[in-house]
Amino acid sequence: MIHYGKHNVNEDDVAAVCDVLRNENLTQDHKGIEFEAALCQYTGARYCITVNSATSALHIACLALGIGENDTVWTSPNSFVASANCALYSGARVDFVDIHPISRNIDINALNTKLAEAKRSDQLPKAIIVVHFAGNSCEMKELQQLLQPLDIALIEDASHALGGTYLDKPVGNCEFSNFCVFSFHPVKSMTTGEGGALMVNCPDLAKNARLYAKHGITRTVSDYDYFTGQPWEYEQQVLGFNYRLSDIQSALGISQLNRLDSFIAKRRALVARYNQLLADLPLKLPVDNPQTESAWHLYVVELRNHEQRAVYDYMLSKGVQLNVHYIPIHLQPHYRRLGFSPGDFPVAEKYYKMALTLPLYPDLTESQQDFVVATLKEALD
Ligand SMILES: Cc1ncc(COP(=O)(O)O)c(C=O)c1O
Incomplete structure (x- = not known):
């Protein structure tokens, strides 16, 4: 049977994973830091938070932006359900903007019309999650020009688009967005078994997103500015989640990223x-x-x-x-x-x-x- 998608794992990948199993910490540690740095290097983004799926990355992006009850998030109907579910998890409402028949990405004209109507009725969304369908980036510059004056956050669901470019630069550099999300599910550009990453340039958003991915817990001053505890203490600052990616997966990710x-x-x-x-x-x-x-x-x-x-x-x-x-x-x-x-x-x-x-x-x-x-x-x- 020929399937529509399939991962590629070679002996280097196997060796990288076995190395962690034999020698290192299994949970998120050095390999996690190394993988995040490698993804920043590849995309040009300042910060990266690796997590256990793109779904989790979308969720913490919403939380870091303060999206909650009384907010609305718009996305494309032509996507996997996670692009919309992340807003529901955050307590927000979801609405959609139709796609363009050629690009199959969000239709900028339809978006423009919907924004004008929402502005008139004072119902503008707090964020828009655009989906780079099939790996082809949305028109990010035009989207930013449209959304920035209205103070609407822009999240790229680039689950399909790692390895692609927009205006000759790697997708994921967040030049025109607040966040960009990748998936490492086995059918995607590269895999960690399951996994995802959140790319971001703003230090405060990065800090917030990381906090939500790790139970909302801080351990040191460098974790979060207002931590005041003793060296052995930790503090739960917000209601976060355990979305960590293990070092076993990060080792596979580093090896895959090389190819x-x-x-x-x-x-x-x-x-x-x-x-x-x-x-x-x-x-x-x-x-x-x-x-x-x-x-x-x-x-x-x-x-x-x-x-x-x-x-x-x-x-x-x-x-x-x-x-x-x-x-x-x-x-x-x-x-x-x-x-x-x-x-x-x-x-x-x-x-x-x-x-x-x-x-x-x-x-x-x-x-x-x-x-x-x-x-x-x-x-x-
Ligand atoms: C566009 C899109 N967004 C989000 C996801 C969720 O990715 P993950 O399985 O890593 O949570 C997928 C996965 O199929 C996807 O295709």
């Missing part, structure tokens, strides 16, 4: 082949944005005339497991109970009914890719 550029290069080469091999089929192919270099987490095609389920089933019967990204979040039962309905975000809904994610990962061989393409041709015949 990240080669992973992305392989993904890009496979995408170039897909673009060529699929050019004559009745499909809408993903489009490159000249401002960005995608990390190509996903290669999503849209059907023009065919039935999504029939194509999916045919591929599966031949040993190719496609996926669909994403069921619009507002159509999930939990969100329907919060008041959302079909028709609320029509572009995301229409896109979802036509989308299919083809296999794409560094170890996908050209002959496997040829098989995927040949089988897809049969399915569309």
Whole structure:
């Protein structure tokens, strides 16, 4: 079976993990610090807080921004549920902004219109979480220009986009945002098994986010300015969580990060082949944005005339497991109970009914890719 995504783990990764198991602390310690420094170095951000998932990173970003009851957070309906759930965890309300049919990212014109309406009714959101869908960065400069004058915080959900660039700089440098979140789930650009990271430039936000990721506990003055205790004491300053990433995972992360550029290069080469091999089929192919270099987490095609389920089933019967990204979040039962309905975000809904994610990962061989393409041709015949 060829799946839509797969991690790549080699002997260096295994050795790095075994080294920690044999020699070092297992929980967050030196390897954690080293991994955070390596991610700062790679992206250009000032601070990094590694945590046990991107979901946790999104949550502590919301908490560090002071998002809570009486606040609203907007995000894209075309994402994994975590992009919206993090606001609910924080006690806030969630709303969505429809996507652009080409980029499949948040639609800046739709956002502009919604902001104007919200301003008139004094219902502006406290933060917007934009999602770099499939690895392709949103238009961050334009978003910042729109949101900064309104004092709305901007969080990048870059779970798909580690290794990509925007305006020739690495995604994650937070030049135009308050926070940027990465996921290290096994199908992503690189993996720590499970894991995530929060990138940030503002020292106060970094300190706050770190506090929420570690039970809200401070141990030393350097942890938090107002710590006054004895050397053996700790103080719980706020209601935080245990979101730590272990040193076992950080060791894997450091080792994987060393190969990240080669992973992305392989993904890009496979995408170039897909673009060529699929050019004559009745499909809408993903489009490159000249401002960005995608990390190509996903290669999503849209059907023009065919039935999504029939194509999916045919591929599966031949040993190719496609996926669909994403069921619009507002159509999930939990969100329907919060008041959302079909028709609320029509572009995301229409896109979802036509989308299919083809296999794409560094170890996908050209002959496997040829098989995927040949089988897809049969399915569309
Ligand atoms: C866009 C997006 N945001 C958030 C997440 C959550 O990531 P994690 O599994 O690391 O919590 C995912 C994972 O699939 C994702 O695709």
